[in-house]
Amino acid sequence: MSNTAMVKGPKVHPHSVWLYWGVFLALILLTVLTVAITRHDFGKFNIVVAILIASLKAALVAGFFMHLVFDNKFLAVVLSTSLVLLALFIIFPIADFATRADLDSVETNFLPRDQRVYKYELDHPDALPLRPGLQEAQRDKLIFMGPGEH
Amino acid sequence: MANVNDSALFPLADHYAKPEQQVESGKLGMWLFLTTEILLFGGLFVSYACFNYLHMDIFKQAHQYLDWRLGAVNTVVLLFSSLTVVLSIHAAQQQRKAYVIINLVLTIACAIAFLVVKYFEYSQKFQAGLLPGVYFTNGTISNPDEAHVFFGIYFLMTGLHGFHVLIGVAIFVWLLLRTIKGDFSSQYYAPLELGGLYWHLVDVIWIFLFPLLYLIS
Numbered sequence: 342m343s344n345t346a347m348v349k350g351p352k353v354h355p356h357s358v359w360l361y362w363g364v365f366l367a368l369i370l371l372t373v374l375t376v377a378i379t380r381h382d383f384g385k386f387n388i389v390v391a392i393l394i395a396s397l398k399a400a401l402v403a404g405f406f407m408h409l410v411f412d413n414k415f416l417a418v419v420l421s422t423s424l425v426l427l428a429l430f431i432i433f434p435i436a437d438f439a440t441r442a443d444l445d446s447v448e449t450n451f452l453p454r455d456q457r458v459y460k461y462e463l464d465h466p467d468a469l470p471l472r473p474g475l476q477e478a479q480r481d482k483l484i485f486m487g488p489g490e491h
Numbered sequence: 492m493a494n495v496n497d498s499a500l501f502p503l504a505d506h507y508a509k510p511e512q513q514v515e516s517g518k519l520g521m522w523l524f525l526t527t528e529i530l531l532f533g534g535l536f537v538s539y540a541c542f543n544y545l546h547m548d549i550f551k552q553a554h555q556y557l558d559w560r561l562g563a564v565n566t567v568v569l570l571f572s573s574l575t576v577v578l579s580i581h582a583a584q585q586q587r588k589a590y591v592i593i594n595l596v597l598t599i600a601c602a603i604a605f606l607v608v609k610y611f612e613y614s615q616k617f618q619a620g621l622l623p624g625v626y627f628t629n630g631t632i633s634n635p636d637e638a639h640v641f642f643g644i645y646f647l648m649t650g651l652h653g654f655h656v657l658i659g660v661a662i663f664v665w666l667l668l669r670t671i672k673g674d675f676s677s678q679y680y681a682p683l684e685l686g687g688l689y690w691h692l693v694d695v696i697w698i699f700l701f702p703l704l705y706l707i708s
Binding site: 343344345346347348349350351353355356358361362364365368369372375376379387388391392394395398399402403405406407408412413415416419420422423424426427430431434435438439 | 498499500501502503504505506510511514515518519522523525526527529530533534536537540541543544545559563566567570571573574576577578581584585676677678679684687688691692694695698699701702703706707
């Protein structure tokens with residue numbers, strides 16, 4: 342514990358109380374709006390609209406209740422670092438999932454010729470007798486399989 | 492009133508040059524902590540995003556087992572408690588101790604009300620067997636083999652958030668006791684501001700949890 346000395350503090354200029362009540366009212370209205378909108382089905386856009394409204398509410402809380410608008414702007418920079426990182430954390434896995442099937446199909450199309458023959462034989466087990474060792478190779482994942490087959 | 496504001500009421504720690512520096516340092520430290528909090532919840536938001544992307548049908552179906560009315564009530568309760576926090580700081584700036592105390596008591600009451608609603612929600616889920624992983628025993632849902640994923644995320648996110656609300660109650664009880672003791676003045680109320688920053692972040696996280704868990708279809 343450090344020693345303290347009583348000194349004269351910084352001069353404070355309180356904001357009007359109506360600013361805070363106004364922000365609160367806006368937050369309540371946006372909550373009602375979120376519920377009203379998501380009770381209707383906008384399909385895929387439901388989640389987009391819900392996140393947009395939630396972000397607006399979060400911005401109101403951070404800007405006025407947490408005083409980011411009035412405080413040293415460096416605090417806003419500190420906050421944005423975590424938001425940028427969070428955006429990266431979410432965007433990269435989703436981008437991965439969203440494009441994975443495409444990559445698989447590209448790789449399937451560019452399979453080496455002999456593997457394509459193997460694949461044909463696996464897809465049509467009745468057409469030809471399976472090559473010796475092919476089932477073992479498939480089991481051991483030595484042969485690349487197309488989407489939905491592994 | 493004027494002579495109160497002119498007197499020396501700010502406890503300046505001896506490693507700071509000026510009161511302004513002490514206040515700014517405290518805020519910076521709190522914001523740094525809040526960024527780590529955002530990243531802590533961030534991991535859960537990432538898992539939400541991934542599982543929602545991979546199993547949209549499960550999320551669409553399972554979220555109907557949550558009562559959006561209770562979620563909406565809790566949203567309003569938390570928003571109001573954020574308002575009472577800023578009003579308590581506003582009252583402290585004007586040296587109105589009674590208003591500070593009233594607003595802090597209202598904040599604590601809202602936090603406890605939030606937890607009580609959460610308790611009823613949780614006990615209803617426990618009884619219905621809507622639980623994560625192997626504990627999922629609900630028979631009415633059409634895909635019980637996968638629906639537990641949603642409830643795993645639901646309990647992790649709301650559980651971690653509820654834990655933060657519980658910590659918030661402890662912080663505001665401490666701030667209330669210090670206010671009653673007369674530690675704060677129109678010149679010095681930094682602990683109220685920092686506790687408020689924490690509480691607003693808890694509110695912001697709920698602002699995202701409410702639509703993502705209760706309203707998504």
